[in-house]
Amino acid sequence: xxxxxxxxxxxVLAFSLCTGAVVPVLAEETSQTADAADNEQETHTQSATDTxxxxxxxxxxxxxxFQSEWLNLKFTPPETVVMNxxxxxxxxxxxxxxxxxxxxxxxxxxxxxxxxxxxMMASSISGFPNVSLxxxxxxxxxxxxxxxxxxxxxxxxxxxxGYTYSDVTDIQIAGQDFRVMETSVAVNDYExxxxxxxxxxxxxxxxxILSYTTDTxxxxxxxxxxxxxxxxxxxxxxxx
Numbered sequence: 001x002x003x004x005x006x007x008x009x010x011x012v013l014a015f016s017l018c019t020g021a022v023v024p025v026l027a028e029e030t031s032q033t034a035d036a037a038d039n040e041q042e043t044h045t046q047s048a049t050d051t052x053x054x055x056x057x058x059x060x061x062x063x064x065x066f067q068s069e070w071l072n073l074k075f076t077p078p079e080t081v082v083m084n085x086x087x088x089x090x091x092x093x094x095x096x097x098x099x100x101x102x103x104x105x106x107x108x109x110x111x112x113x114x115x116x117x118x119x120m121m122a123s124s125i126s127g128f129p130n131v132s133l134x135x136x137x138x139x140x141x142x143x144x145x146x147x148x149x150x151x152x153x154x155x156x157x158x159x160x161x162g163y164t165y166s167d168v169t170d171i172q173i174a175g176q177d178f179r180v181m182e183t184s185v186a187v188n189d190y191e192x193x194x195x196x197x198x199x200x201x202x203x204x205x206x207x208x209i210l211s212y213t214t215d216t217x218x219x220x221x222x223x224x225x226x227x228x229x230x231x232x233x234x235x236x237x238x239x240x
């Protein structure tokens with residue numbers, strides 16, 4: 001009997017080569033050990049509303065922004081960035097599944113994308129940079145973000161595209177702690193860079209993924225800065 005392989009897809013990021021075509025897709029392949037990230041949890045203030053025990057609820061997308069109570073995040077795109085519709089997000093997920101099957105030889109069932117929610121995606125009008133926010137169930141309860149990145153690297157390596165990786169670092173986005181893995185890959189003689197900003201919250205992995213080129217780094221920084229707290233008197237769950 002063929003063993004089912006579940007997807008870890010915080011990066012089913014499809015770019016067409018008119019908009020830059022690469023689909024890095026993450027999948028669970030093996031269980032590996034890694035040093036757990038020593039993420040410090042911010043102390044809750046008495047004035048803040050603690051939402052750490054709140055059940056997960058998907059955010060909302062409009063023509064002008066994205067908002068999530070559970071994540072306590074708001075994204076207001078810069079002037080040159082366009083929000084993708086819900087229909088376009090679903091199309092990206094299906095395209096990512098197809099690309100994974102073609103690049104890795106792994107056949108996936110209809111439920112392959114279960115447990116993965118594309119919260120939002122937005123793209124520059126020129127294609128790069130683009131950003132997506134993905135929430136995914138943790139396949140193993142005790143899996144850390146660094147171990148999650150290891151499984152991501154395994155699947156990206158399985159594409160045979162020649163990815164390279166930076167050391168994992170820390171960053172704060174909208175006052176929340178994230179771990180960051182940066183990658184680089186050559187596509188049709190030019191370099192595509194990706195930044196995976198991931199935290200674990202409420203038993204789920206939350207990933208903000210940016211895809212860009214060396215000449216769009218400044219625009220990428222603007223996109224990352226466009227994530228702000230939705231409510232300044234509300235805290236999302238601390239990173240796990």
